[in-house]
Amino acid sequence: MDQQYKFSQIEKKWQKYWNEEKIFKTSEDNNKEKYYVLEMFPYPSGKLHMGHVRNYSIGDVIARYLTMRGKNVLHPMGWDAFGLPAENAAIKNDIHPDIWTRKNIKEMREQLKMLGLSYDWDREVATCYPDYYKWMQWIFIQFFNKGLAYKKKNPVNWCPSCQTVLANEQVVDGFCERCHAAVEKKDLEQWYLRITEYADRLLDDLDLLAGWPDKVKTMQRNWIGKSEGAEVEFTIEGFDKTLKVFTTRPDTLFGVTYMVLAPEHPYVNELTREDEKKEIVAEFLERLQHLSDIERTSTTLEKEGIFTGRYAINPMTGKDVPIYIANYVLLDYGTGAIMGVPAHDQRDFEFARKYSLPIIPVVDPKDPNVDLLNLKEAFVAEGEMINSGSFNGISNRDAIKRITEYLEKKGLGTTTVNFRLRDWLISRQRYWGTPIPMLYCETCGWVPEKIENLPVLLPADVEFTGKGESPLTTSKSFIKAQCPQCGGIAHRETDTMDTFLDSSWYFLRYTDAKNIEEAWDKEKSDYWMPVDQYIGGVEHAILHLLYARFFNKFFFDMGYSPCAEPFSNLLTQGMVLKNGAKMSKSKGNVVSPEEIIKKYGADTARLFILFASPPEKELEWSDTGVEGSFRFLSRVYRLVFELKDEIEGASDNFTIESSRDKELNYVLNTAIKKVTEDLGSRFNFNTALSAIMILVNEIYKYKSETVINKALLRCAIKSLILILSPFTPHICEELWHYIGNRGTVYHEEWPLYDEDATVRDETEIAVQINGKVKDRIMLASGLPEADFLAEAMKNDIVKALVDGKNVIKTIPVPDKLINIVIK
């Protein structure tokens, strides 16, 4: 071994060894307890960034540690490889997305390997490879067969100039972000997955996820947005259909003074009978079409409405109330129509003010500060019922129940639950995604491709213009096909799937990644699932994690997953910042992992990232901090290098011979304990590493003693290498071999600590008078409370401090402090 810490040589050497010996290959083993560590797989952009390094370093420490603890660890990696950037590259550089993506995967795989991560590369998947998306298509067909995938016409954002559908995020102030043409709403047929069918279970089962951050669970709860209320039917004057509304406040029914329909509501056309009104309504609709959903639903947008000329009848009061259409009512929530209660809903209040509609309070706050006859804003809190006929005088909370019961008895309404969660629009007019394996036949309608014909391959003969519908429509070979049902002429769906589908089941595919007979073998998913620890960015808190949970529940129902929830524990790692801001090209504060690895080595990069901040917090990049990490590793290297001859041939068993021995043994065992606990339960890598640094400092001190205990020193060095190895594996392998061991530290057992050795003979005790520290004294450790108190009171300093005062109370905390309350 070289006297210098030549990280580059060392890292290459051990990466080669791990690779050639297939050290990280895993298979099912019923004699061992399994542990599945998963990090969110990356999009293969071609360049690794610090966020990846952080994510994968965290996972690697966990995987390596648990392997050393004797667990059978599954730790896979793959590529979320479909997506728009590949298509943009195709348009810009005239390179096929497939070639571009494969090149990026190759480059990124090399970069990941440079980090020395303990992946079983034999399980690698890429969502864009036909052997993966074949099963994506199979899954889609399972959804379709169960009635959970369907095609529906719905208004979407359409840019007339680019001739393409736009995502809401691509619409800026009602205009296309690329060509600035006014975006229109267009009714298009799109594929949806019926995730709303699972809304209740997705909500309820969040309670099973004790190992998830509350923040993420709260975000999912809000996203699913369950609200309980009632559906109420209103009759319309001179109209044969009734108007249904959803409300969470049936107690305010007596306060309804108008009704509002969403502008797209199917009744709108029939309800506006007068020609004059029809014109105004048409003009209003035209104007709204130029607004995106984002603006339509913005609270800053002024409420605007049009009277239809019709009246509904309030079922409680029998009074006429005018029916409006207005921009603040959404078609796809509830029934697309609402009852207006200006006195008790702020939005209705503003609308009523603007159009001079009556405001009738029905809930009395019994608060002198609220003037019910002259409200300045809607009163939304609880109170006592007024102006509500026979319901007057009860609390509005009771009225919710009573009025709903009344409605149900009269056949005017029912209790209902509504979710903000909408069905998942999954079709995309893009090339680089999984083809939706459906065909349209004039006689049979939408028919799935036969399973034996899967995969439906992405055609090669397409043009990338960036315009029009899906590029698949330009393929001559793709569209025309035989109907799988009747054998007649059918045409293929040309839309592809949202890439979020591909990433909703990859964790299951990893359990049996190379299976060509089925998506995965149930026995294998039974063994490995659920994922014990999932690690990734908090930006996936809602979409990815919700979709993955949805898919897993679907498989669970099919018997293809053994668990109701796929990820038992979730760690959301914080962002990597430089100068207080997220690293980004435009800010020019990007630190390239490759350069850091070149300059200091992967071990240093890993060490810095793990040491500088706890994993779920933000991490501020510091060049001098990286140098500090490098210095530490050099120090460890030097330590072992210098001590090699000293500890060579020493016994594996030591006896404590001096107080210095005792102290080193104390620090050693404390360090092992601390690292074991920090890795085992909290993932506080920073404090674990700080314990290791303390150990290194102590060994340095110890080795300069005149008498040294070689066996003890040998044990300390061995343990040091082992407990550091999950963090910085390359240097540890090197040092492990240097002091005469064989094989890999990865297969070594995690060192045990001696609980007795983690206690010193004497402990420093803080002496407090009235809660303020006055002195510190040494007392034998582990004294029972009574002895501890007696010993502490015997001390001269205590006596002096207490002399001449009244001791009111003494509070002894053994091994910590004693507080003497005096007067």
Place this chain on the structure above:
RNA sequence: GCCGGAGUGGCGGAAUUGGCAGACGCACAGGACUUAAAAUCCUGCGAUCCUUACCGAUCGUACCGGUUCGAUCCCGGUCUCCGGCACCA
């Protein structure tokens, strides 16, 4: 607006169950080694005050208050920052 989370030295952070605030590291300062530099090693490093110095005193975990023998930790209020949702009836 609503829902979360956070606020500790010059900086990143530690204090695991209400028990010695500032572990570990970075930066900085002084010293040793060196012809010199780098590297390495040693020492100091919250603020204010007292003192020639030693010793010591007071304050200090965003701010105000409370509970407690004792509060970074628990409770009430305020401020600031970050994140999510945002006309969901």
